[in-house]
Amino acid sequence: MSTLLKIRNLSAGLQGRRAITQVVSNVDLDVEAGEILGIVGESGCGKSTMAAAILRLLARPQALQSGSMQLTLEDGETYDLLQMPEKKLRQFRWRRLSYIPQGSMNSLNPVLRVRRQMTDTLVEHGLTKEEALGRAGEVLEQVNLEPRVLDSYPHELSGGMRQRVIIALAVSMRPALVVADELTTALDVVTQRQILQQMAAIRDELGTTFILITHDMGVVAQVADRMAVMYAGRIGEVGSVKDVFASPLHPYSQALIASIPQQSGQRVEGLSGEAPSPWNYPAGCRFHPRCPRVFEPCSEQAPALRPQGSGRWAACHLFEPQFEPQNVSDQ
Ligand SMILES: Nc1ncnc2c1ncn2[C@@H]1O[C@H](COP(=O)(O)OP(=O)(O)OP(=O)(O)O)[C@@H](O)[C@H]1O
Ligand code: SF4
């Protein structure tokens, strides 16, 4: 697998009158071509800010602070998305990179039929009317919607159908990467499963790479190949879904996995306390006030994301050789 997107040192925040409050800090992440990468974390940890930063669609007061994002396309051409002029970036959106924002299910224009909304978008991106109509039918089929949906107004469709139209639109220009933010939130579990399966089928058929952003570990478990666990604006752990679920390294990943409702319906031990907001991110490891394994260096030094072998990464002092393991509490 080749790397489609190399994100390095990406930081973004909220511009105040005098300073920026950092929301997303120094993110390093590789996205492999053709994978479904889940980014998971509690509400408010900066997932949507990161998604919008990747597409360079941050809206004020959100602002980019630093970083590089190298996109390498199939033809071997490499582009730094953060350096790309806005005009070029506009050409890239939809065609190369596509974004399904959080809450997009309700973003279809209520007074236009689906046909018009889909063909207008496609014509805007260079297809003839005839090609646009053909492509609209094709992509609707890919998300298991009948062509008659083209004649519907959004309010005539269920939430799941509207979300499928949004996915069809997102993949209609055959982008290399789709960033989907909370794609299935607010849908019932059956519809959610169907939509995730269709997403995986699109990846298999078209080779599209997906970054799937969610607060729901179940969604990641169902469909993602790899996952990145985010806490308070930083990445805590990266690895294959199979490995992370089988043996989470980072204490936060361990707590997230432990708090997934078990088959019996009972919740096992979760986390105490609340995730911090960007205005009061703790010093050192941002997880330290809630971490059951906290030890000496944690409140002062921020751990770096380091390789742990077998494609796994973790940002935790427990995995740093310079710290004495006997300092670790055995809780
Ligand atoms: N435009 C904004 N104005 C004020 N605060 C913002 C803005 N955008 C983000 N924030 C704050 O930044 C933090 C991260 O927000 P973000 O939406 O990125 O989190 P998230 O992980 O996507 O959360 P959720 O799971 O609820 O969607 C939150 O504390 C949020 O309140
Ligand atoms: S660095 Fe320390 S506080 Fe942070 S997760 Fe690791 S053990 Fe816990």
Ligand SMILES: [Mg+2]
């Ligand atoms: Mg969000």
